[in-house]
Amino acid sequence: MPTISKCASIVYRFGHMFFDEHLEENHIGSGQQFFLLHIYEHPGISQEELAHIDHYDKGTTARAVKKLEQEGYILRKSDERDRRFMKLYVTKEGEALVFKIQKIIKQWNEMLSAGLEEEEKILVSKLIEKIAHNAQQYGKQK
Template sequence: MKHESITILRYISILQRNTNRYFDLTLEPDQIGSGQQFFLLRIAEHEGITMYDLAKLGHFDKGTVTKAVQKLSEQGYVYLEPDPHDRRVRHLYVTEQARPLIERVYRLRDHWTDSLTRELPPETQEQLLHTLQILAERSCQTLEEMQSSAP
């Protein structure tokens, strides 16, 4: 059986690695990187979210979320408040110190997206986004099916 050396996964991997490098380089002065920027934006968009819900939202394991939140907390960008009804649950909020950084991350994200897609016609950009959304949803479904059928 002949295996193809070039697949869609190769290009997705290159895009992901380069995107991570872009955020690592541009956010270095803020002492966060590609790993934390996703969580910072989701916390800002969902003030009071729990770590459990943050993990579900981004399809991350609990350890990854814990490490990212801890780093953001150490940098003074987020804080945790215990739930008044269940002390084991912690709600996440961004600090005032984080607000300018959040706006900067949105600008950086928009700039990166524009630099990647600017030569594509708008309809191609829309189709690409739609296709990637379908692939992401299918990947989640496939993994959920695998996990639910595992012994």
């Protein structure tokens, strides 16, 4: 029987391939999409807060933010109270890309859950949430 980690790895790798293929024309990779979505969901978030959300290291976050900014999908604005503190916002171009990403996510999830009954989809979602929570608990210890 395959292990949870092996199955998760397979889904992760093919998911990256799927997103990379669909985002190629937008000049970003599968990794940057998560950062763009978080900035969209949390306008004015700092780069440090962005890294903290999903336990990304600061270097990975800095590279993703730089790439998104270079492509015109986000912009940085100085905090009014402390000019050294930069806040991140999605541009109109970035917002259009967010909507595209949301459609791609829906398509990917439909592919992953093909052939499952509605009750099975609900159960899988609950179980994968628990598994992700367990992984996050490990991350919090580090």
